[in-house]
Amino acid sequence: MPSPLPPLPSDTILAPMAGVTDVAFRLLCKKDGAGLTVTEMRSAHALARANKAVMRLIDVVPEEAPRCIQLFGQKPEYFVQSAKFLENKGEIIDLNFGCPASQIIQQGAGSALLERPNQIQKIVAAVSSAVNLPVTCKLRLGINSHKINVVKIAQLCEQSGAAMITVHARTQKQGYTGKADWSWIKKVKEAVKIPICGNGDVRTPEDYLRMKTETSCDLVMIGRGAIGNPFLFNQIEEYKKTGKYTPRTQTQQLQDFFAYLKLAEKYNVDFNYIKFHALSFTKGIAGSAQLREKLSRMKTVEEIKKEMEVLTKTIN
Ligand SMILES: Cc1cc2nc3c(=O)[nH]c(=O)nc-3n(C[C@H](O)[C@H](O)[C@H](O)COP(=O)(O)O)c2cc1C
Missing domain, CATH: 1.10.1200 (Non-ribosomal Peptide Synthetase Peptidyl Carrier Protein; Chain A)
Structure with a gap:
């Protein structure tokens, strides 16, 4: 039986960001009101090989629980071995199926897997049956605007035991440019029953509310908008309660x-x-x-x- 997501104190999530979301920054965002934070991605293959340098990079601390650790890779068996290693280090395992960086795609990992829905299905099924933790998936819309398959992949992730799906509403080809197309978050929300987290271009409390209203997503993930500005989580909490928020000085x-x-x-x-x-x-x-x-x-x-x-x- 797949594990559900634990209750979270808020519906905002700090996005995993390599080179940015270290343990101190994650703790600060939590203190400011983020309901969940995610580590930057770590290699499932390196962890499965018991690579000590990568093991040391799992920088989670009990104070930030629930701790969500993100893995990237390609082979189900490596994901399983590393997820087992992480079972007593965190409360949630997140699987990266969205990274557009060329060195990751060349390994057949991250967003390269969007071209192999069956491989994603195998990975999610293998990890969620191997560990007693909720397994979440982070997706992009597809490889490019002509090959959008996020709805189908989200359904496969749900059938394979995923506890939540984050949709970064851009294609691999877009990288971090152009506008996120939130209409796909809504389509995914309508196609599955598990919680959906919307992601892409939320920089203000107004953006947060607009994403929730337009897509009906359950949670909102914020990346670049929180860099240098963890107070944004605080402002969102205030905005939810009062319809106003304190400007940052x-x-x-x-x-x-x-x-x-x-x-x-x-x-x-x-x-x-x-x-x-x-x-x-x-x-x-x-x-x-x-x-x-x-x-x-x-x-x-x-x-x-x-x-x-x-x-x-x-x-x-
Ligand atoms: C510097 C940087 C590093 C990132 N590293 C990761 C990562 O390790 N894992 C991941 O799933 N996404 C990563 N992302 C993508 C973000 O999690 C998020 O999906 C993306 O920035 C869109 O959200 P935003 O518009 O709120 O920034 C990274 C983004 C940035 C800007």
């Missing part, structure tokens, strides 16, 4: 960075993530252009902290 933006930094230091987050977030949390702040130039050359957390403190004083 620059002070709030920098306070969020320091909250991120505290968590990043606590959990030993790699310096490259910290630098990325220092740059993203200072976007749009007057006078930050020079600082951002400096930040990109910095080599230690102390240097970043010092500069961010100076910037905080200038905006107060």
Whole structure:
């Protein structure tokens, strides 16, 4: 019997984003109101081979439970072995059938699998019967606009035991460009019974509500809109309750960075993530252009902290 999704405190999900969604950033988004966060994708093949470097990259901590760990790969047996390894490290396993990056497609993984619905079916069936955890799937619409097959694949995922399906409403060919076509989220929602999570181009509380209203999706996943702005989850919660939301101030933006930094230091987050977030949390702040130039050359957390403190004083 496939496991259902556990109850979540909110219907918003922080999207998995390689190079962005480290443990500190995920915890901050949760604190701000995200109902679920997902790790960036990890190779099922490397995990199945007990690759220690990849094992160390599974950076989940009990405080963020339910922990959702995303895997990419191609062969059902590798997915099964790695999912078993993860069984006591997380509460949900997410399977990536959407990544458009060329190095992933060349392995026959990520969105390349959209051309092989039967292989997707085998992977989902194998993983959901091998582990006692809910298995979720993240899909794109298809390879290109002439080959949209997301409805059929969503039905196969449901029949094979998936507990939720996320639809990123773009094709593989679109990459991250063009507009997400939400009408396909609605079509998938009408075709299956399990929860559907809509994804693509949600950047404001108004976008969140519009996606829910237009598609009837159960959950909304947010990626780029949350970069440098975990407060968006907070605003969405407020908007749901009151129809209004508190605008974010620059002070709030920098306070969020320091909250991120505290968590990043606590959990030993790699310096490259910290630098990325220092740059993203200072976007749009007057006078930050020079600082951002400096930040990109910095080599230690102390240097970043010092500069961010100076910037905080200038905006107060
Ligand atoms: C920098 C970056 C890294 C990403 N890494 C992943 C990933 O590891 N796994 C995945 O399923 N999607 C990944 N995505 C796609 C996002 O999860 C999401 O589907 C996409 O950005 C669309 O949502 P948005 O319009 O809210 O950003 C990534 C996106 C970005 C921008």
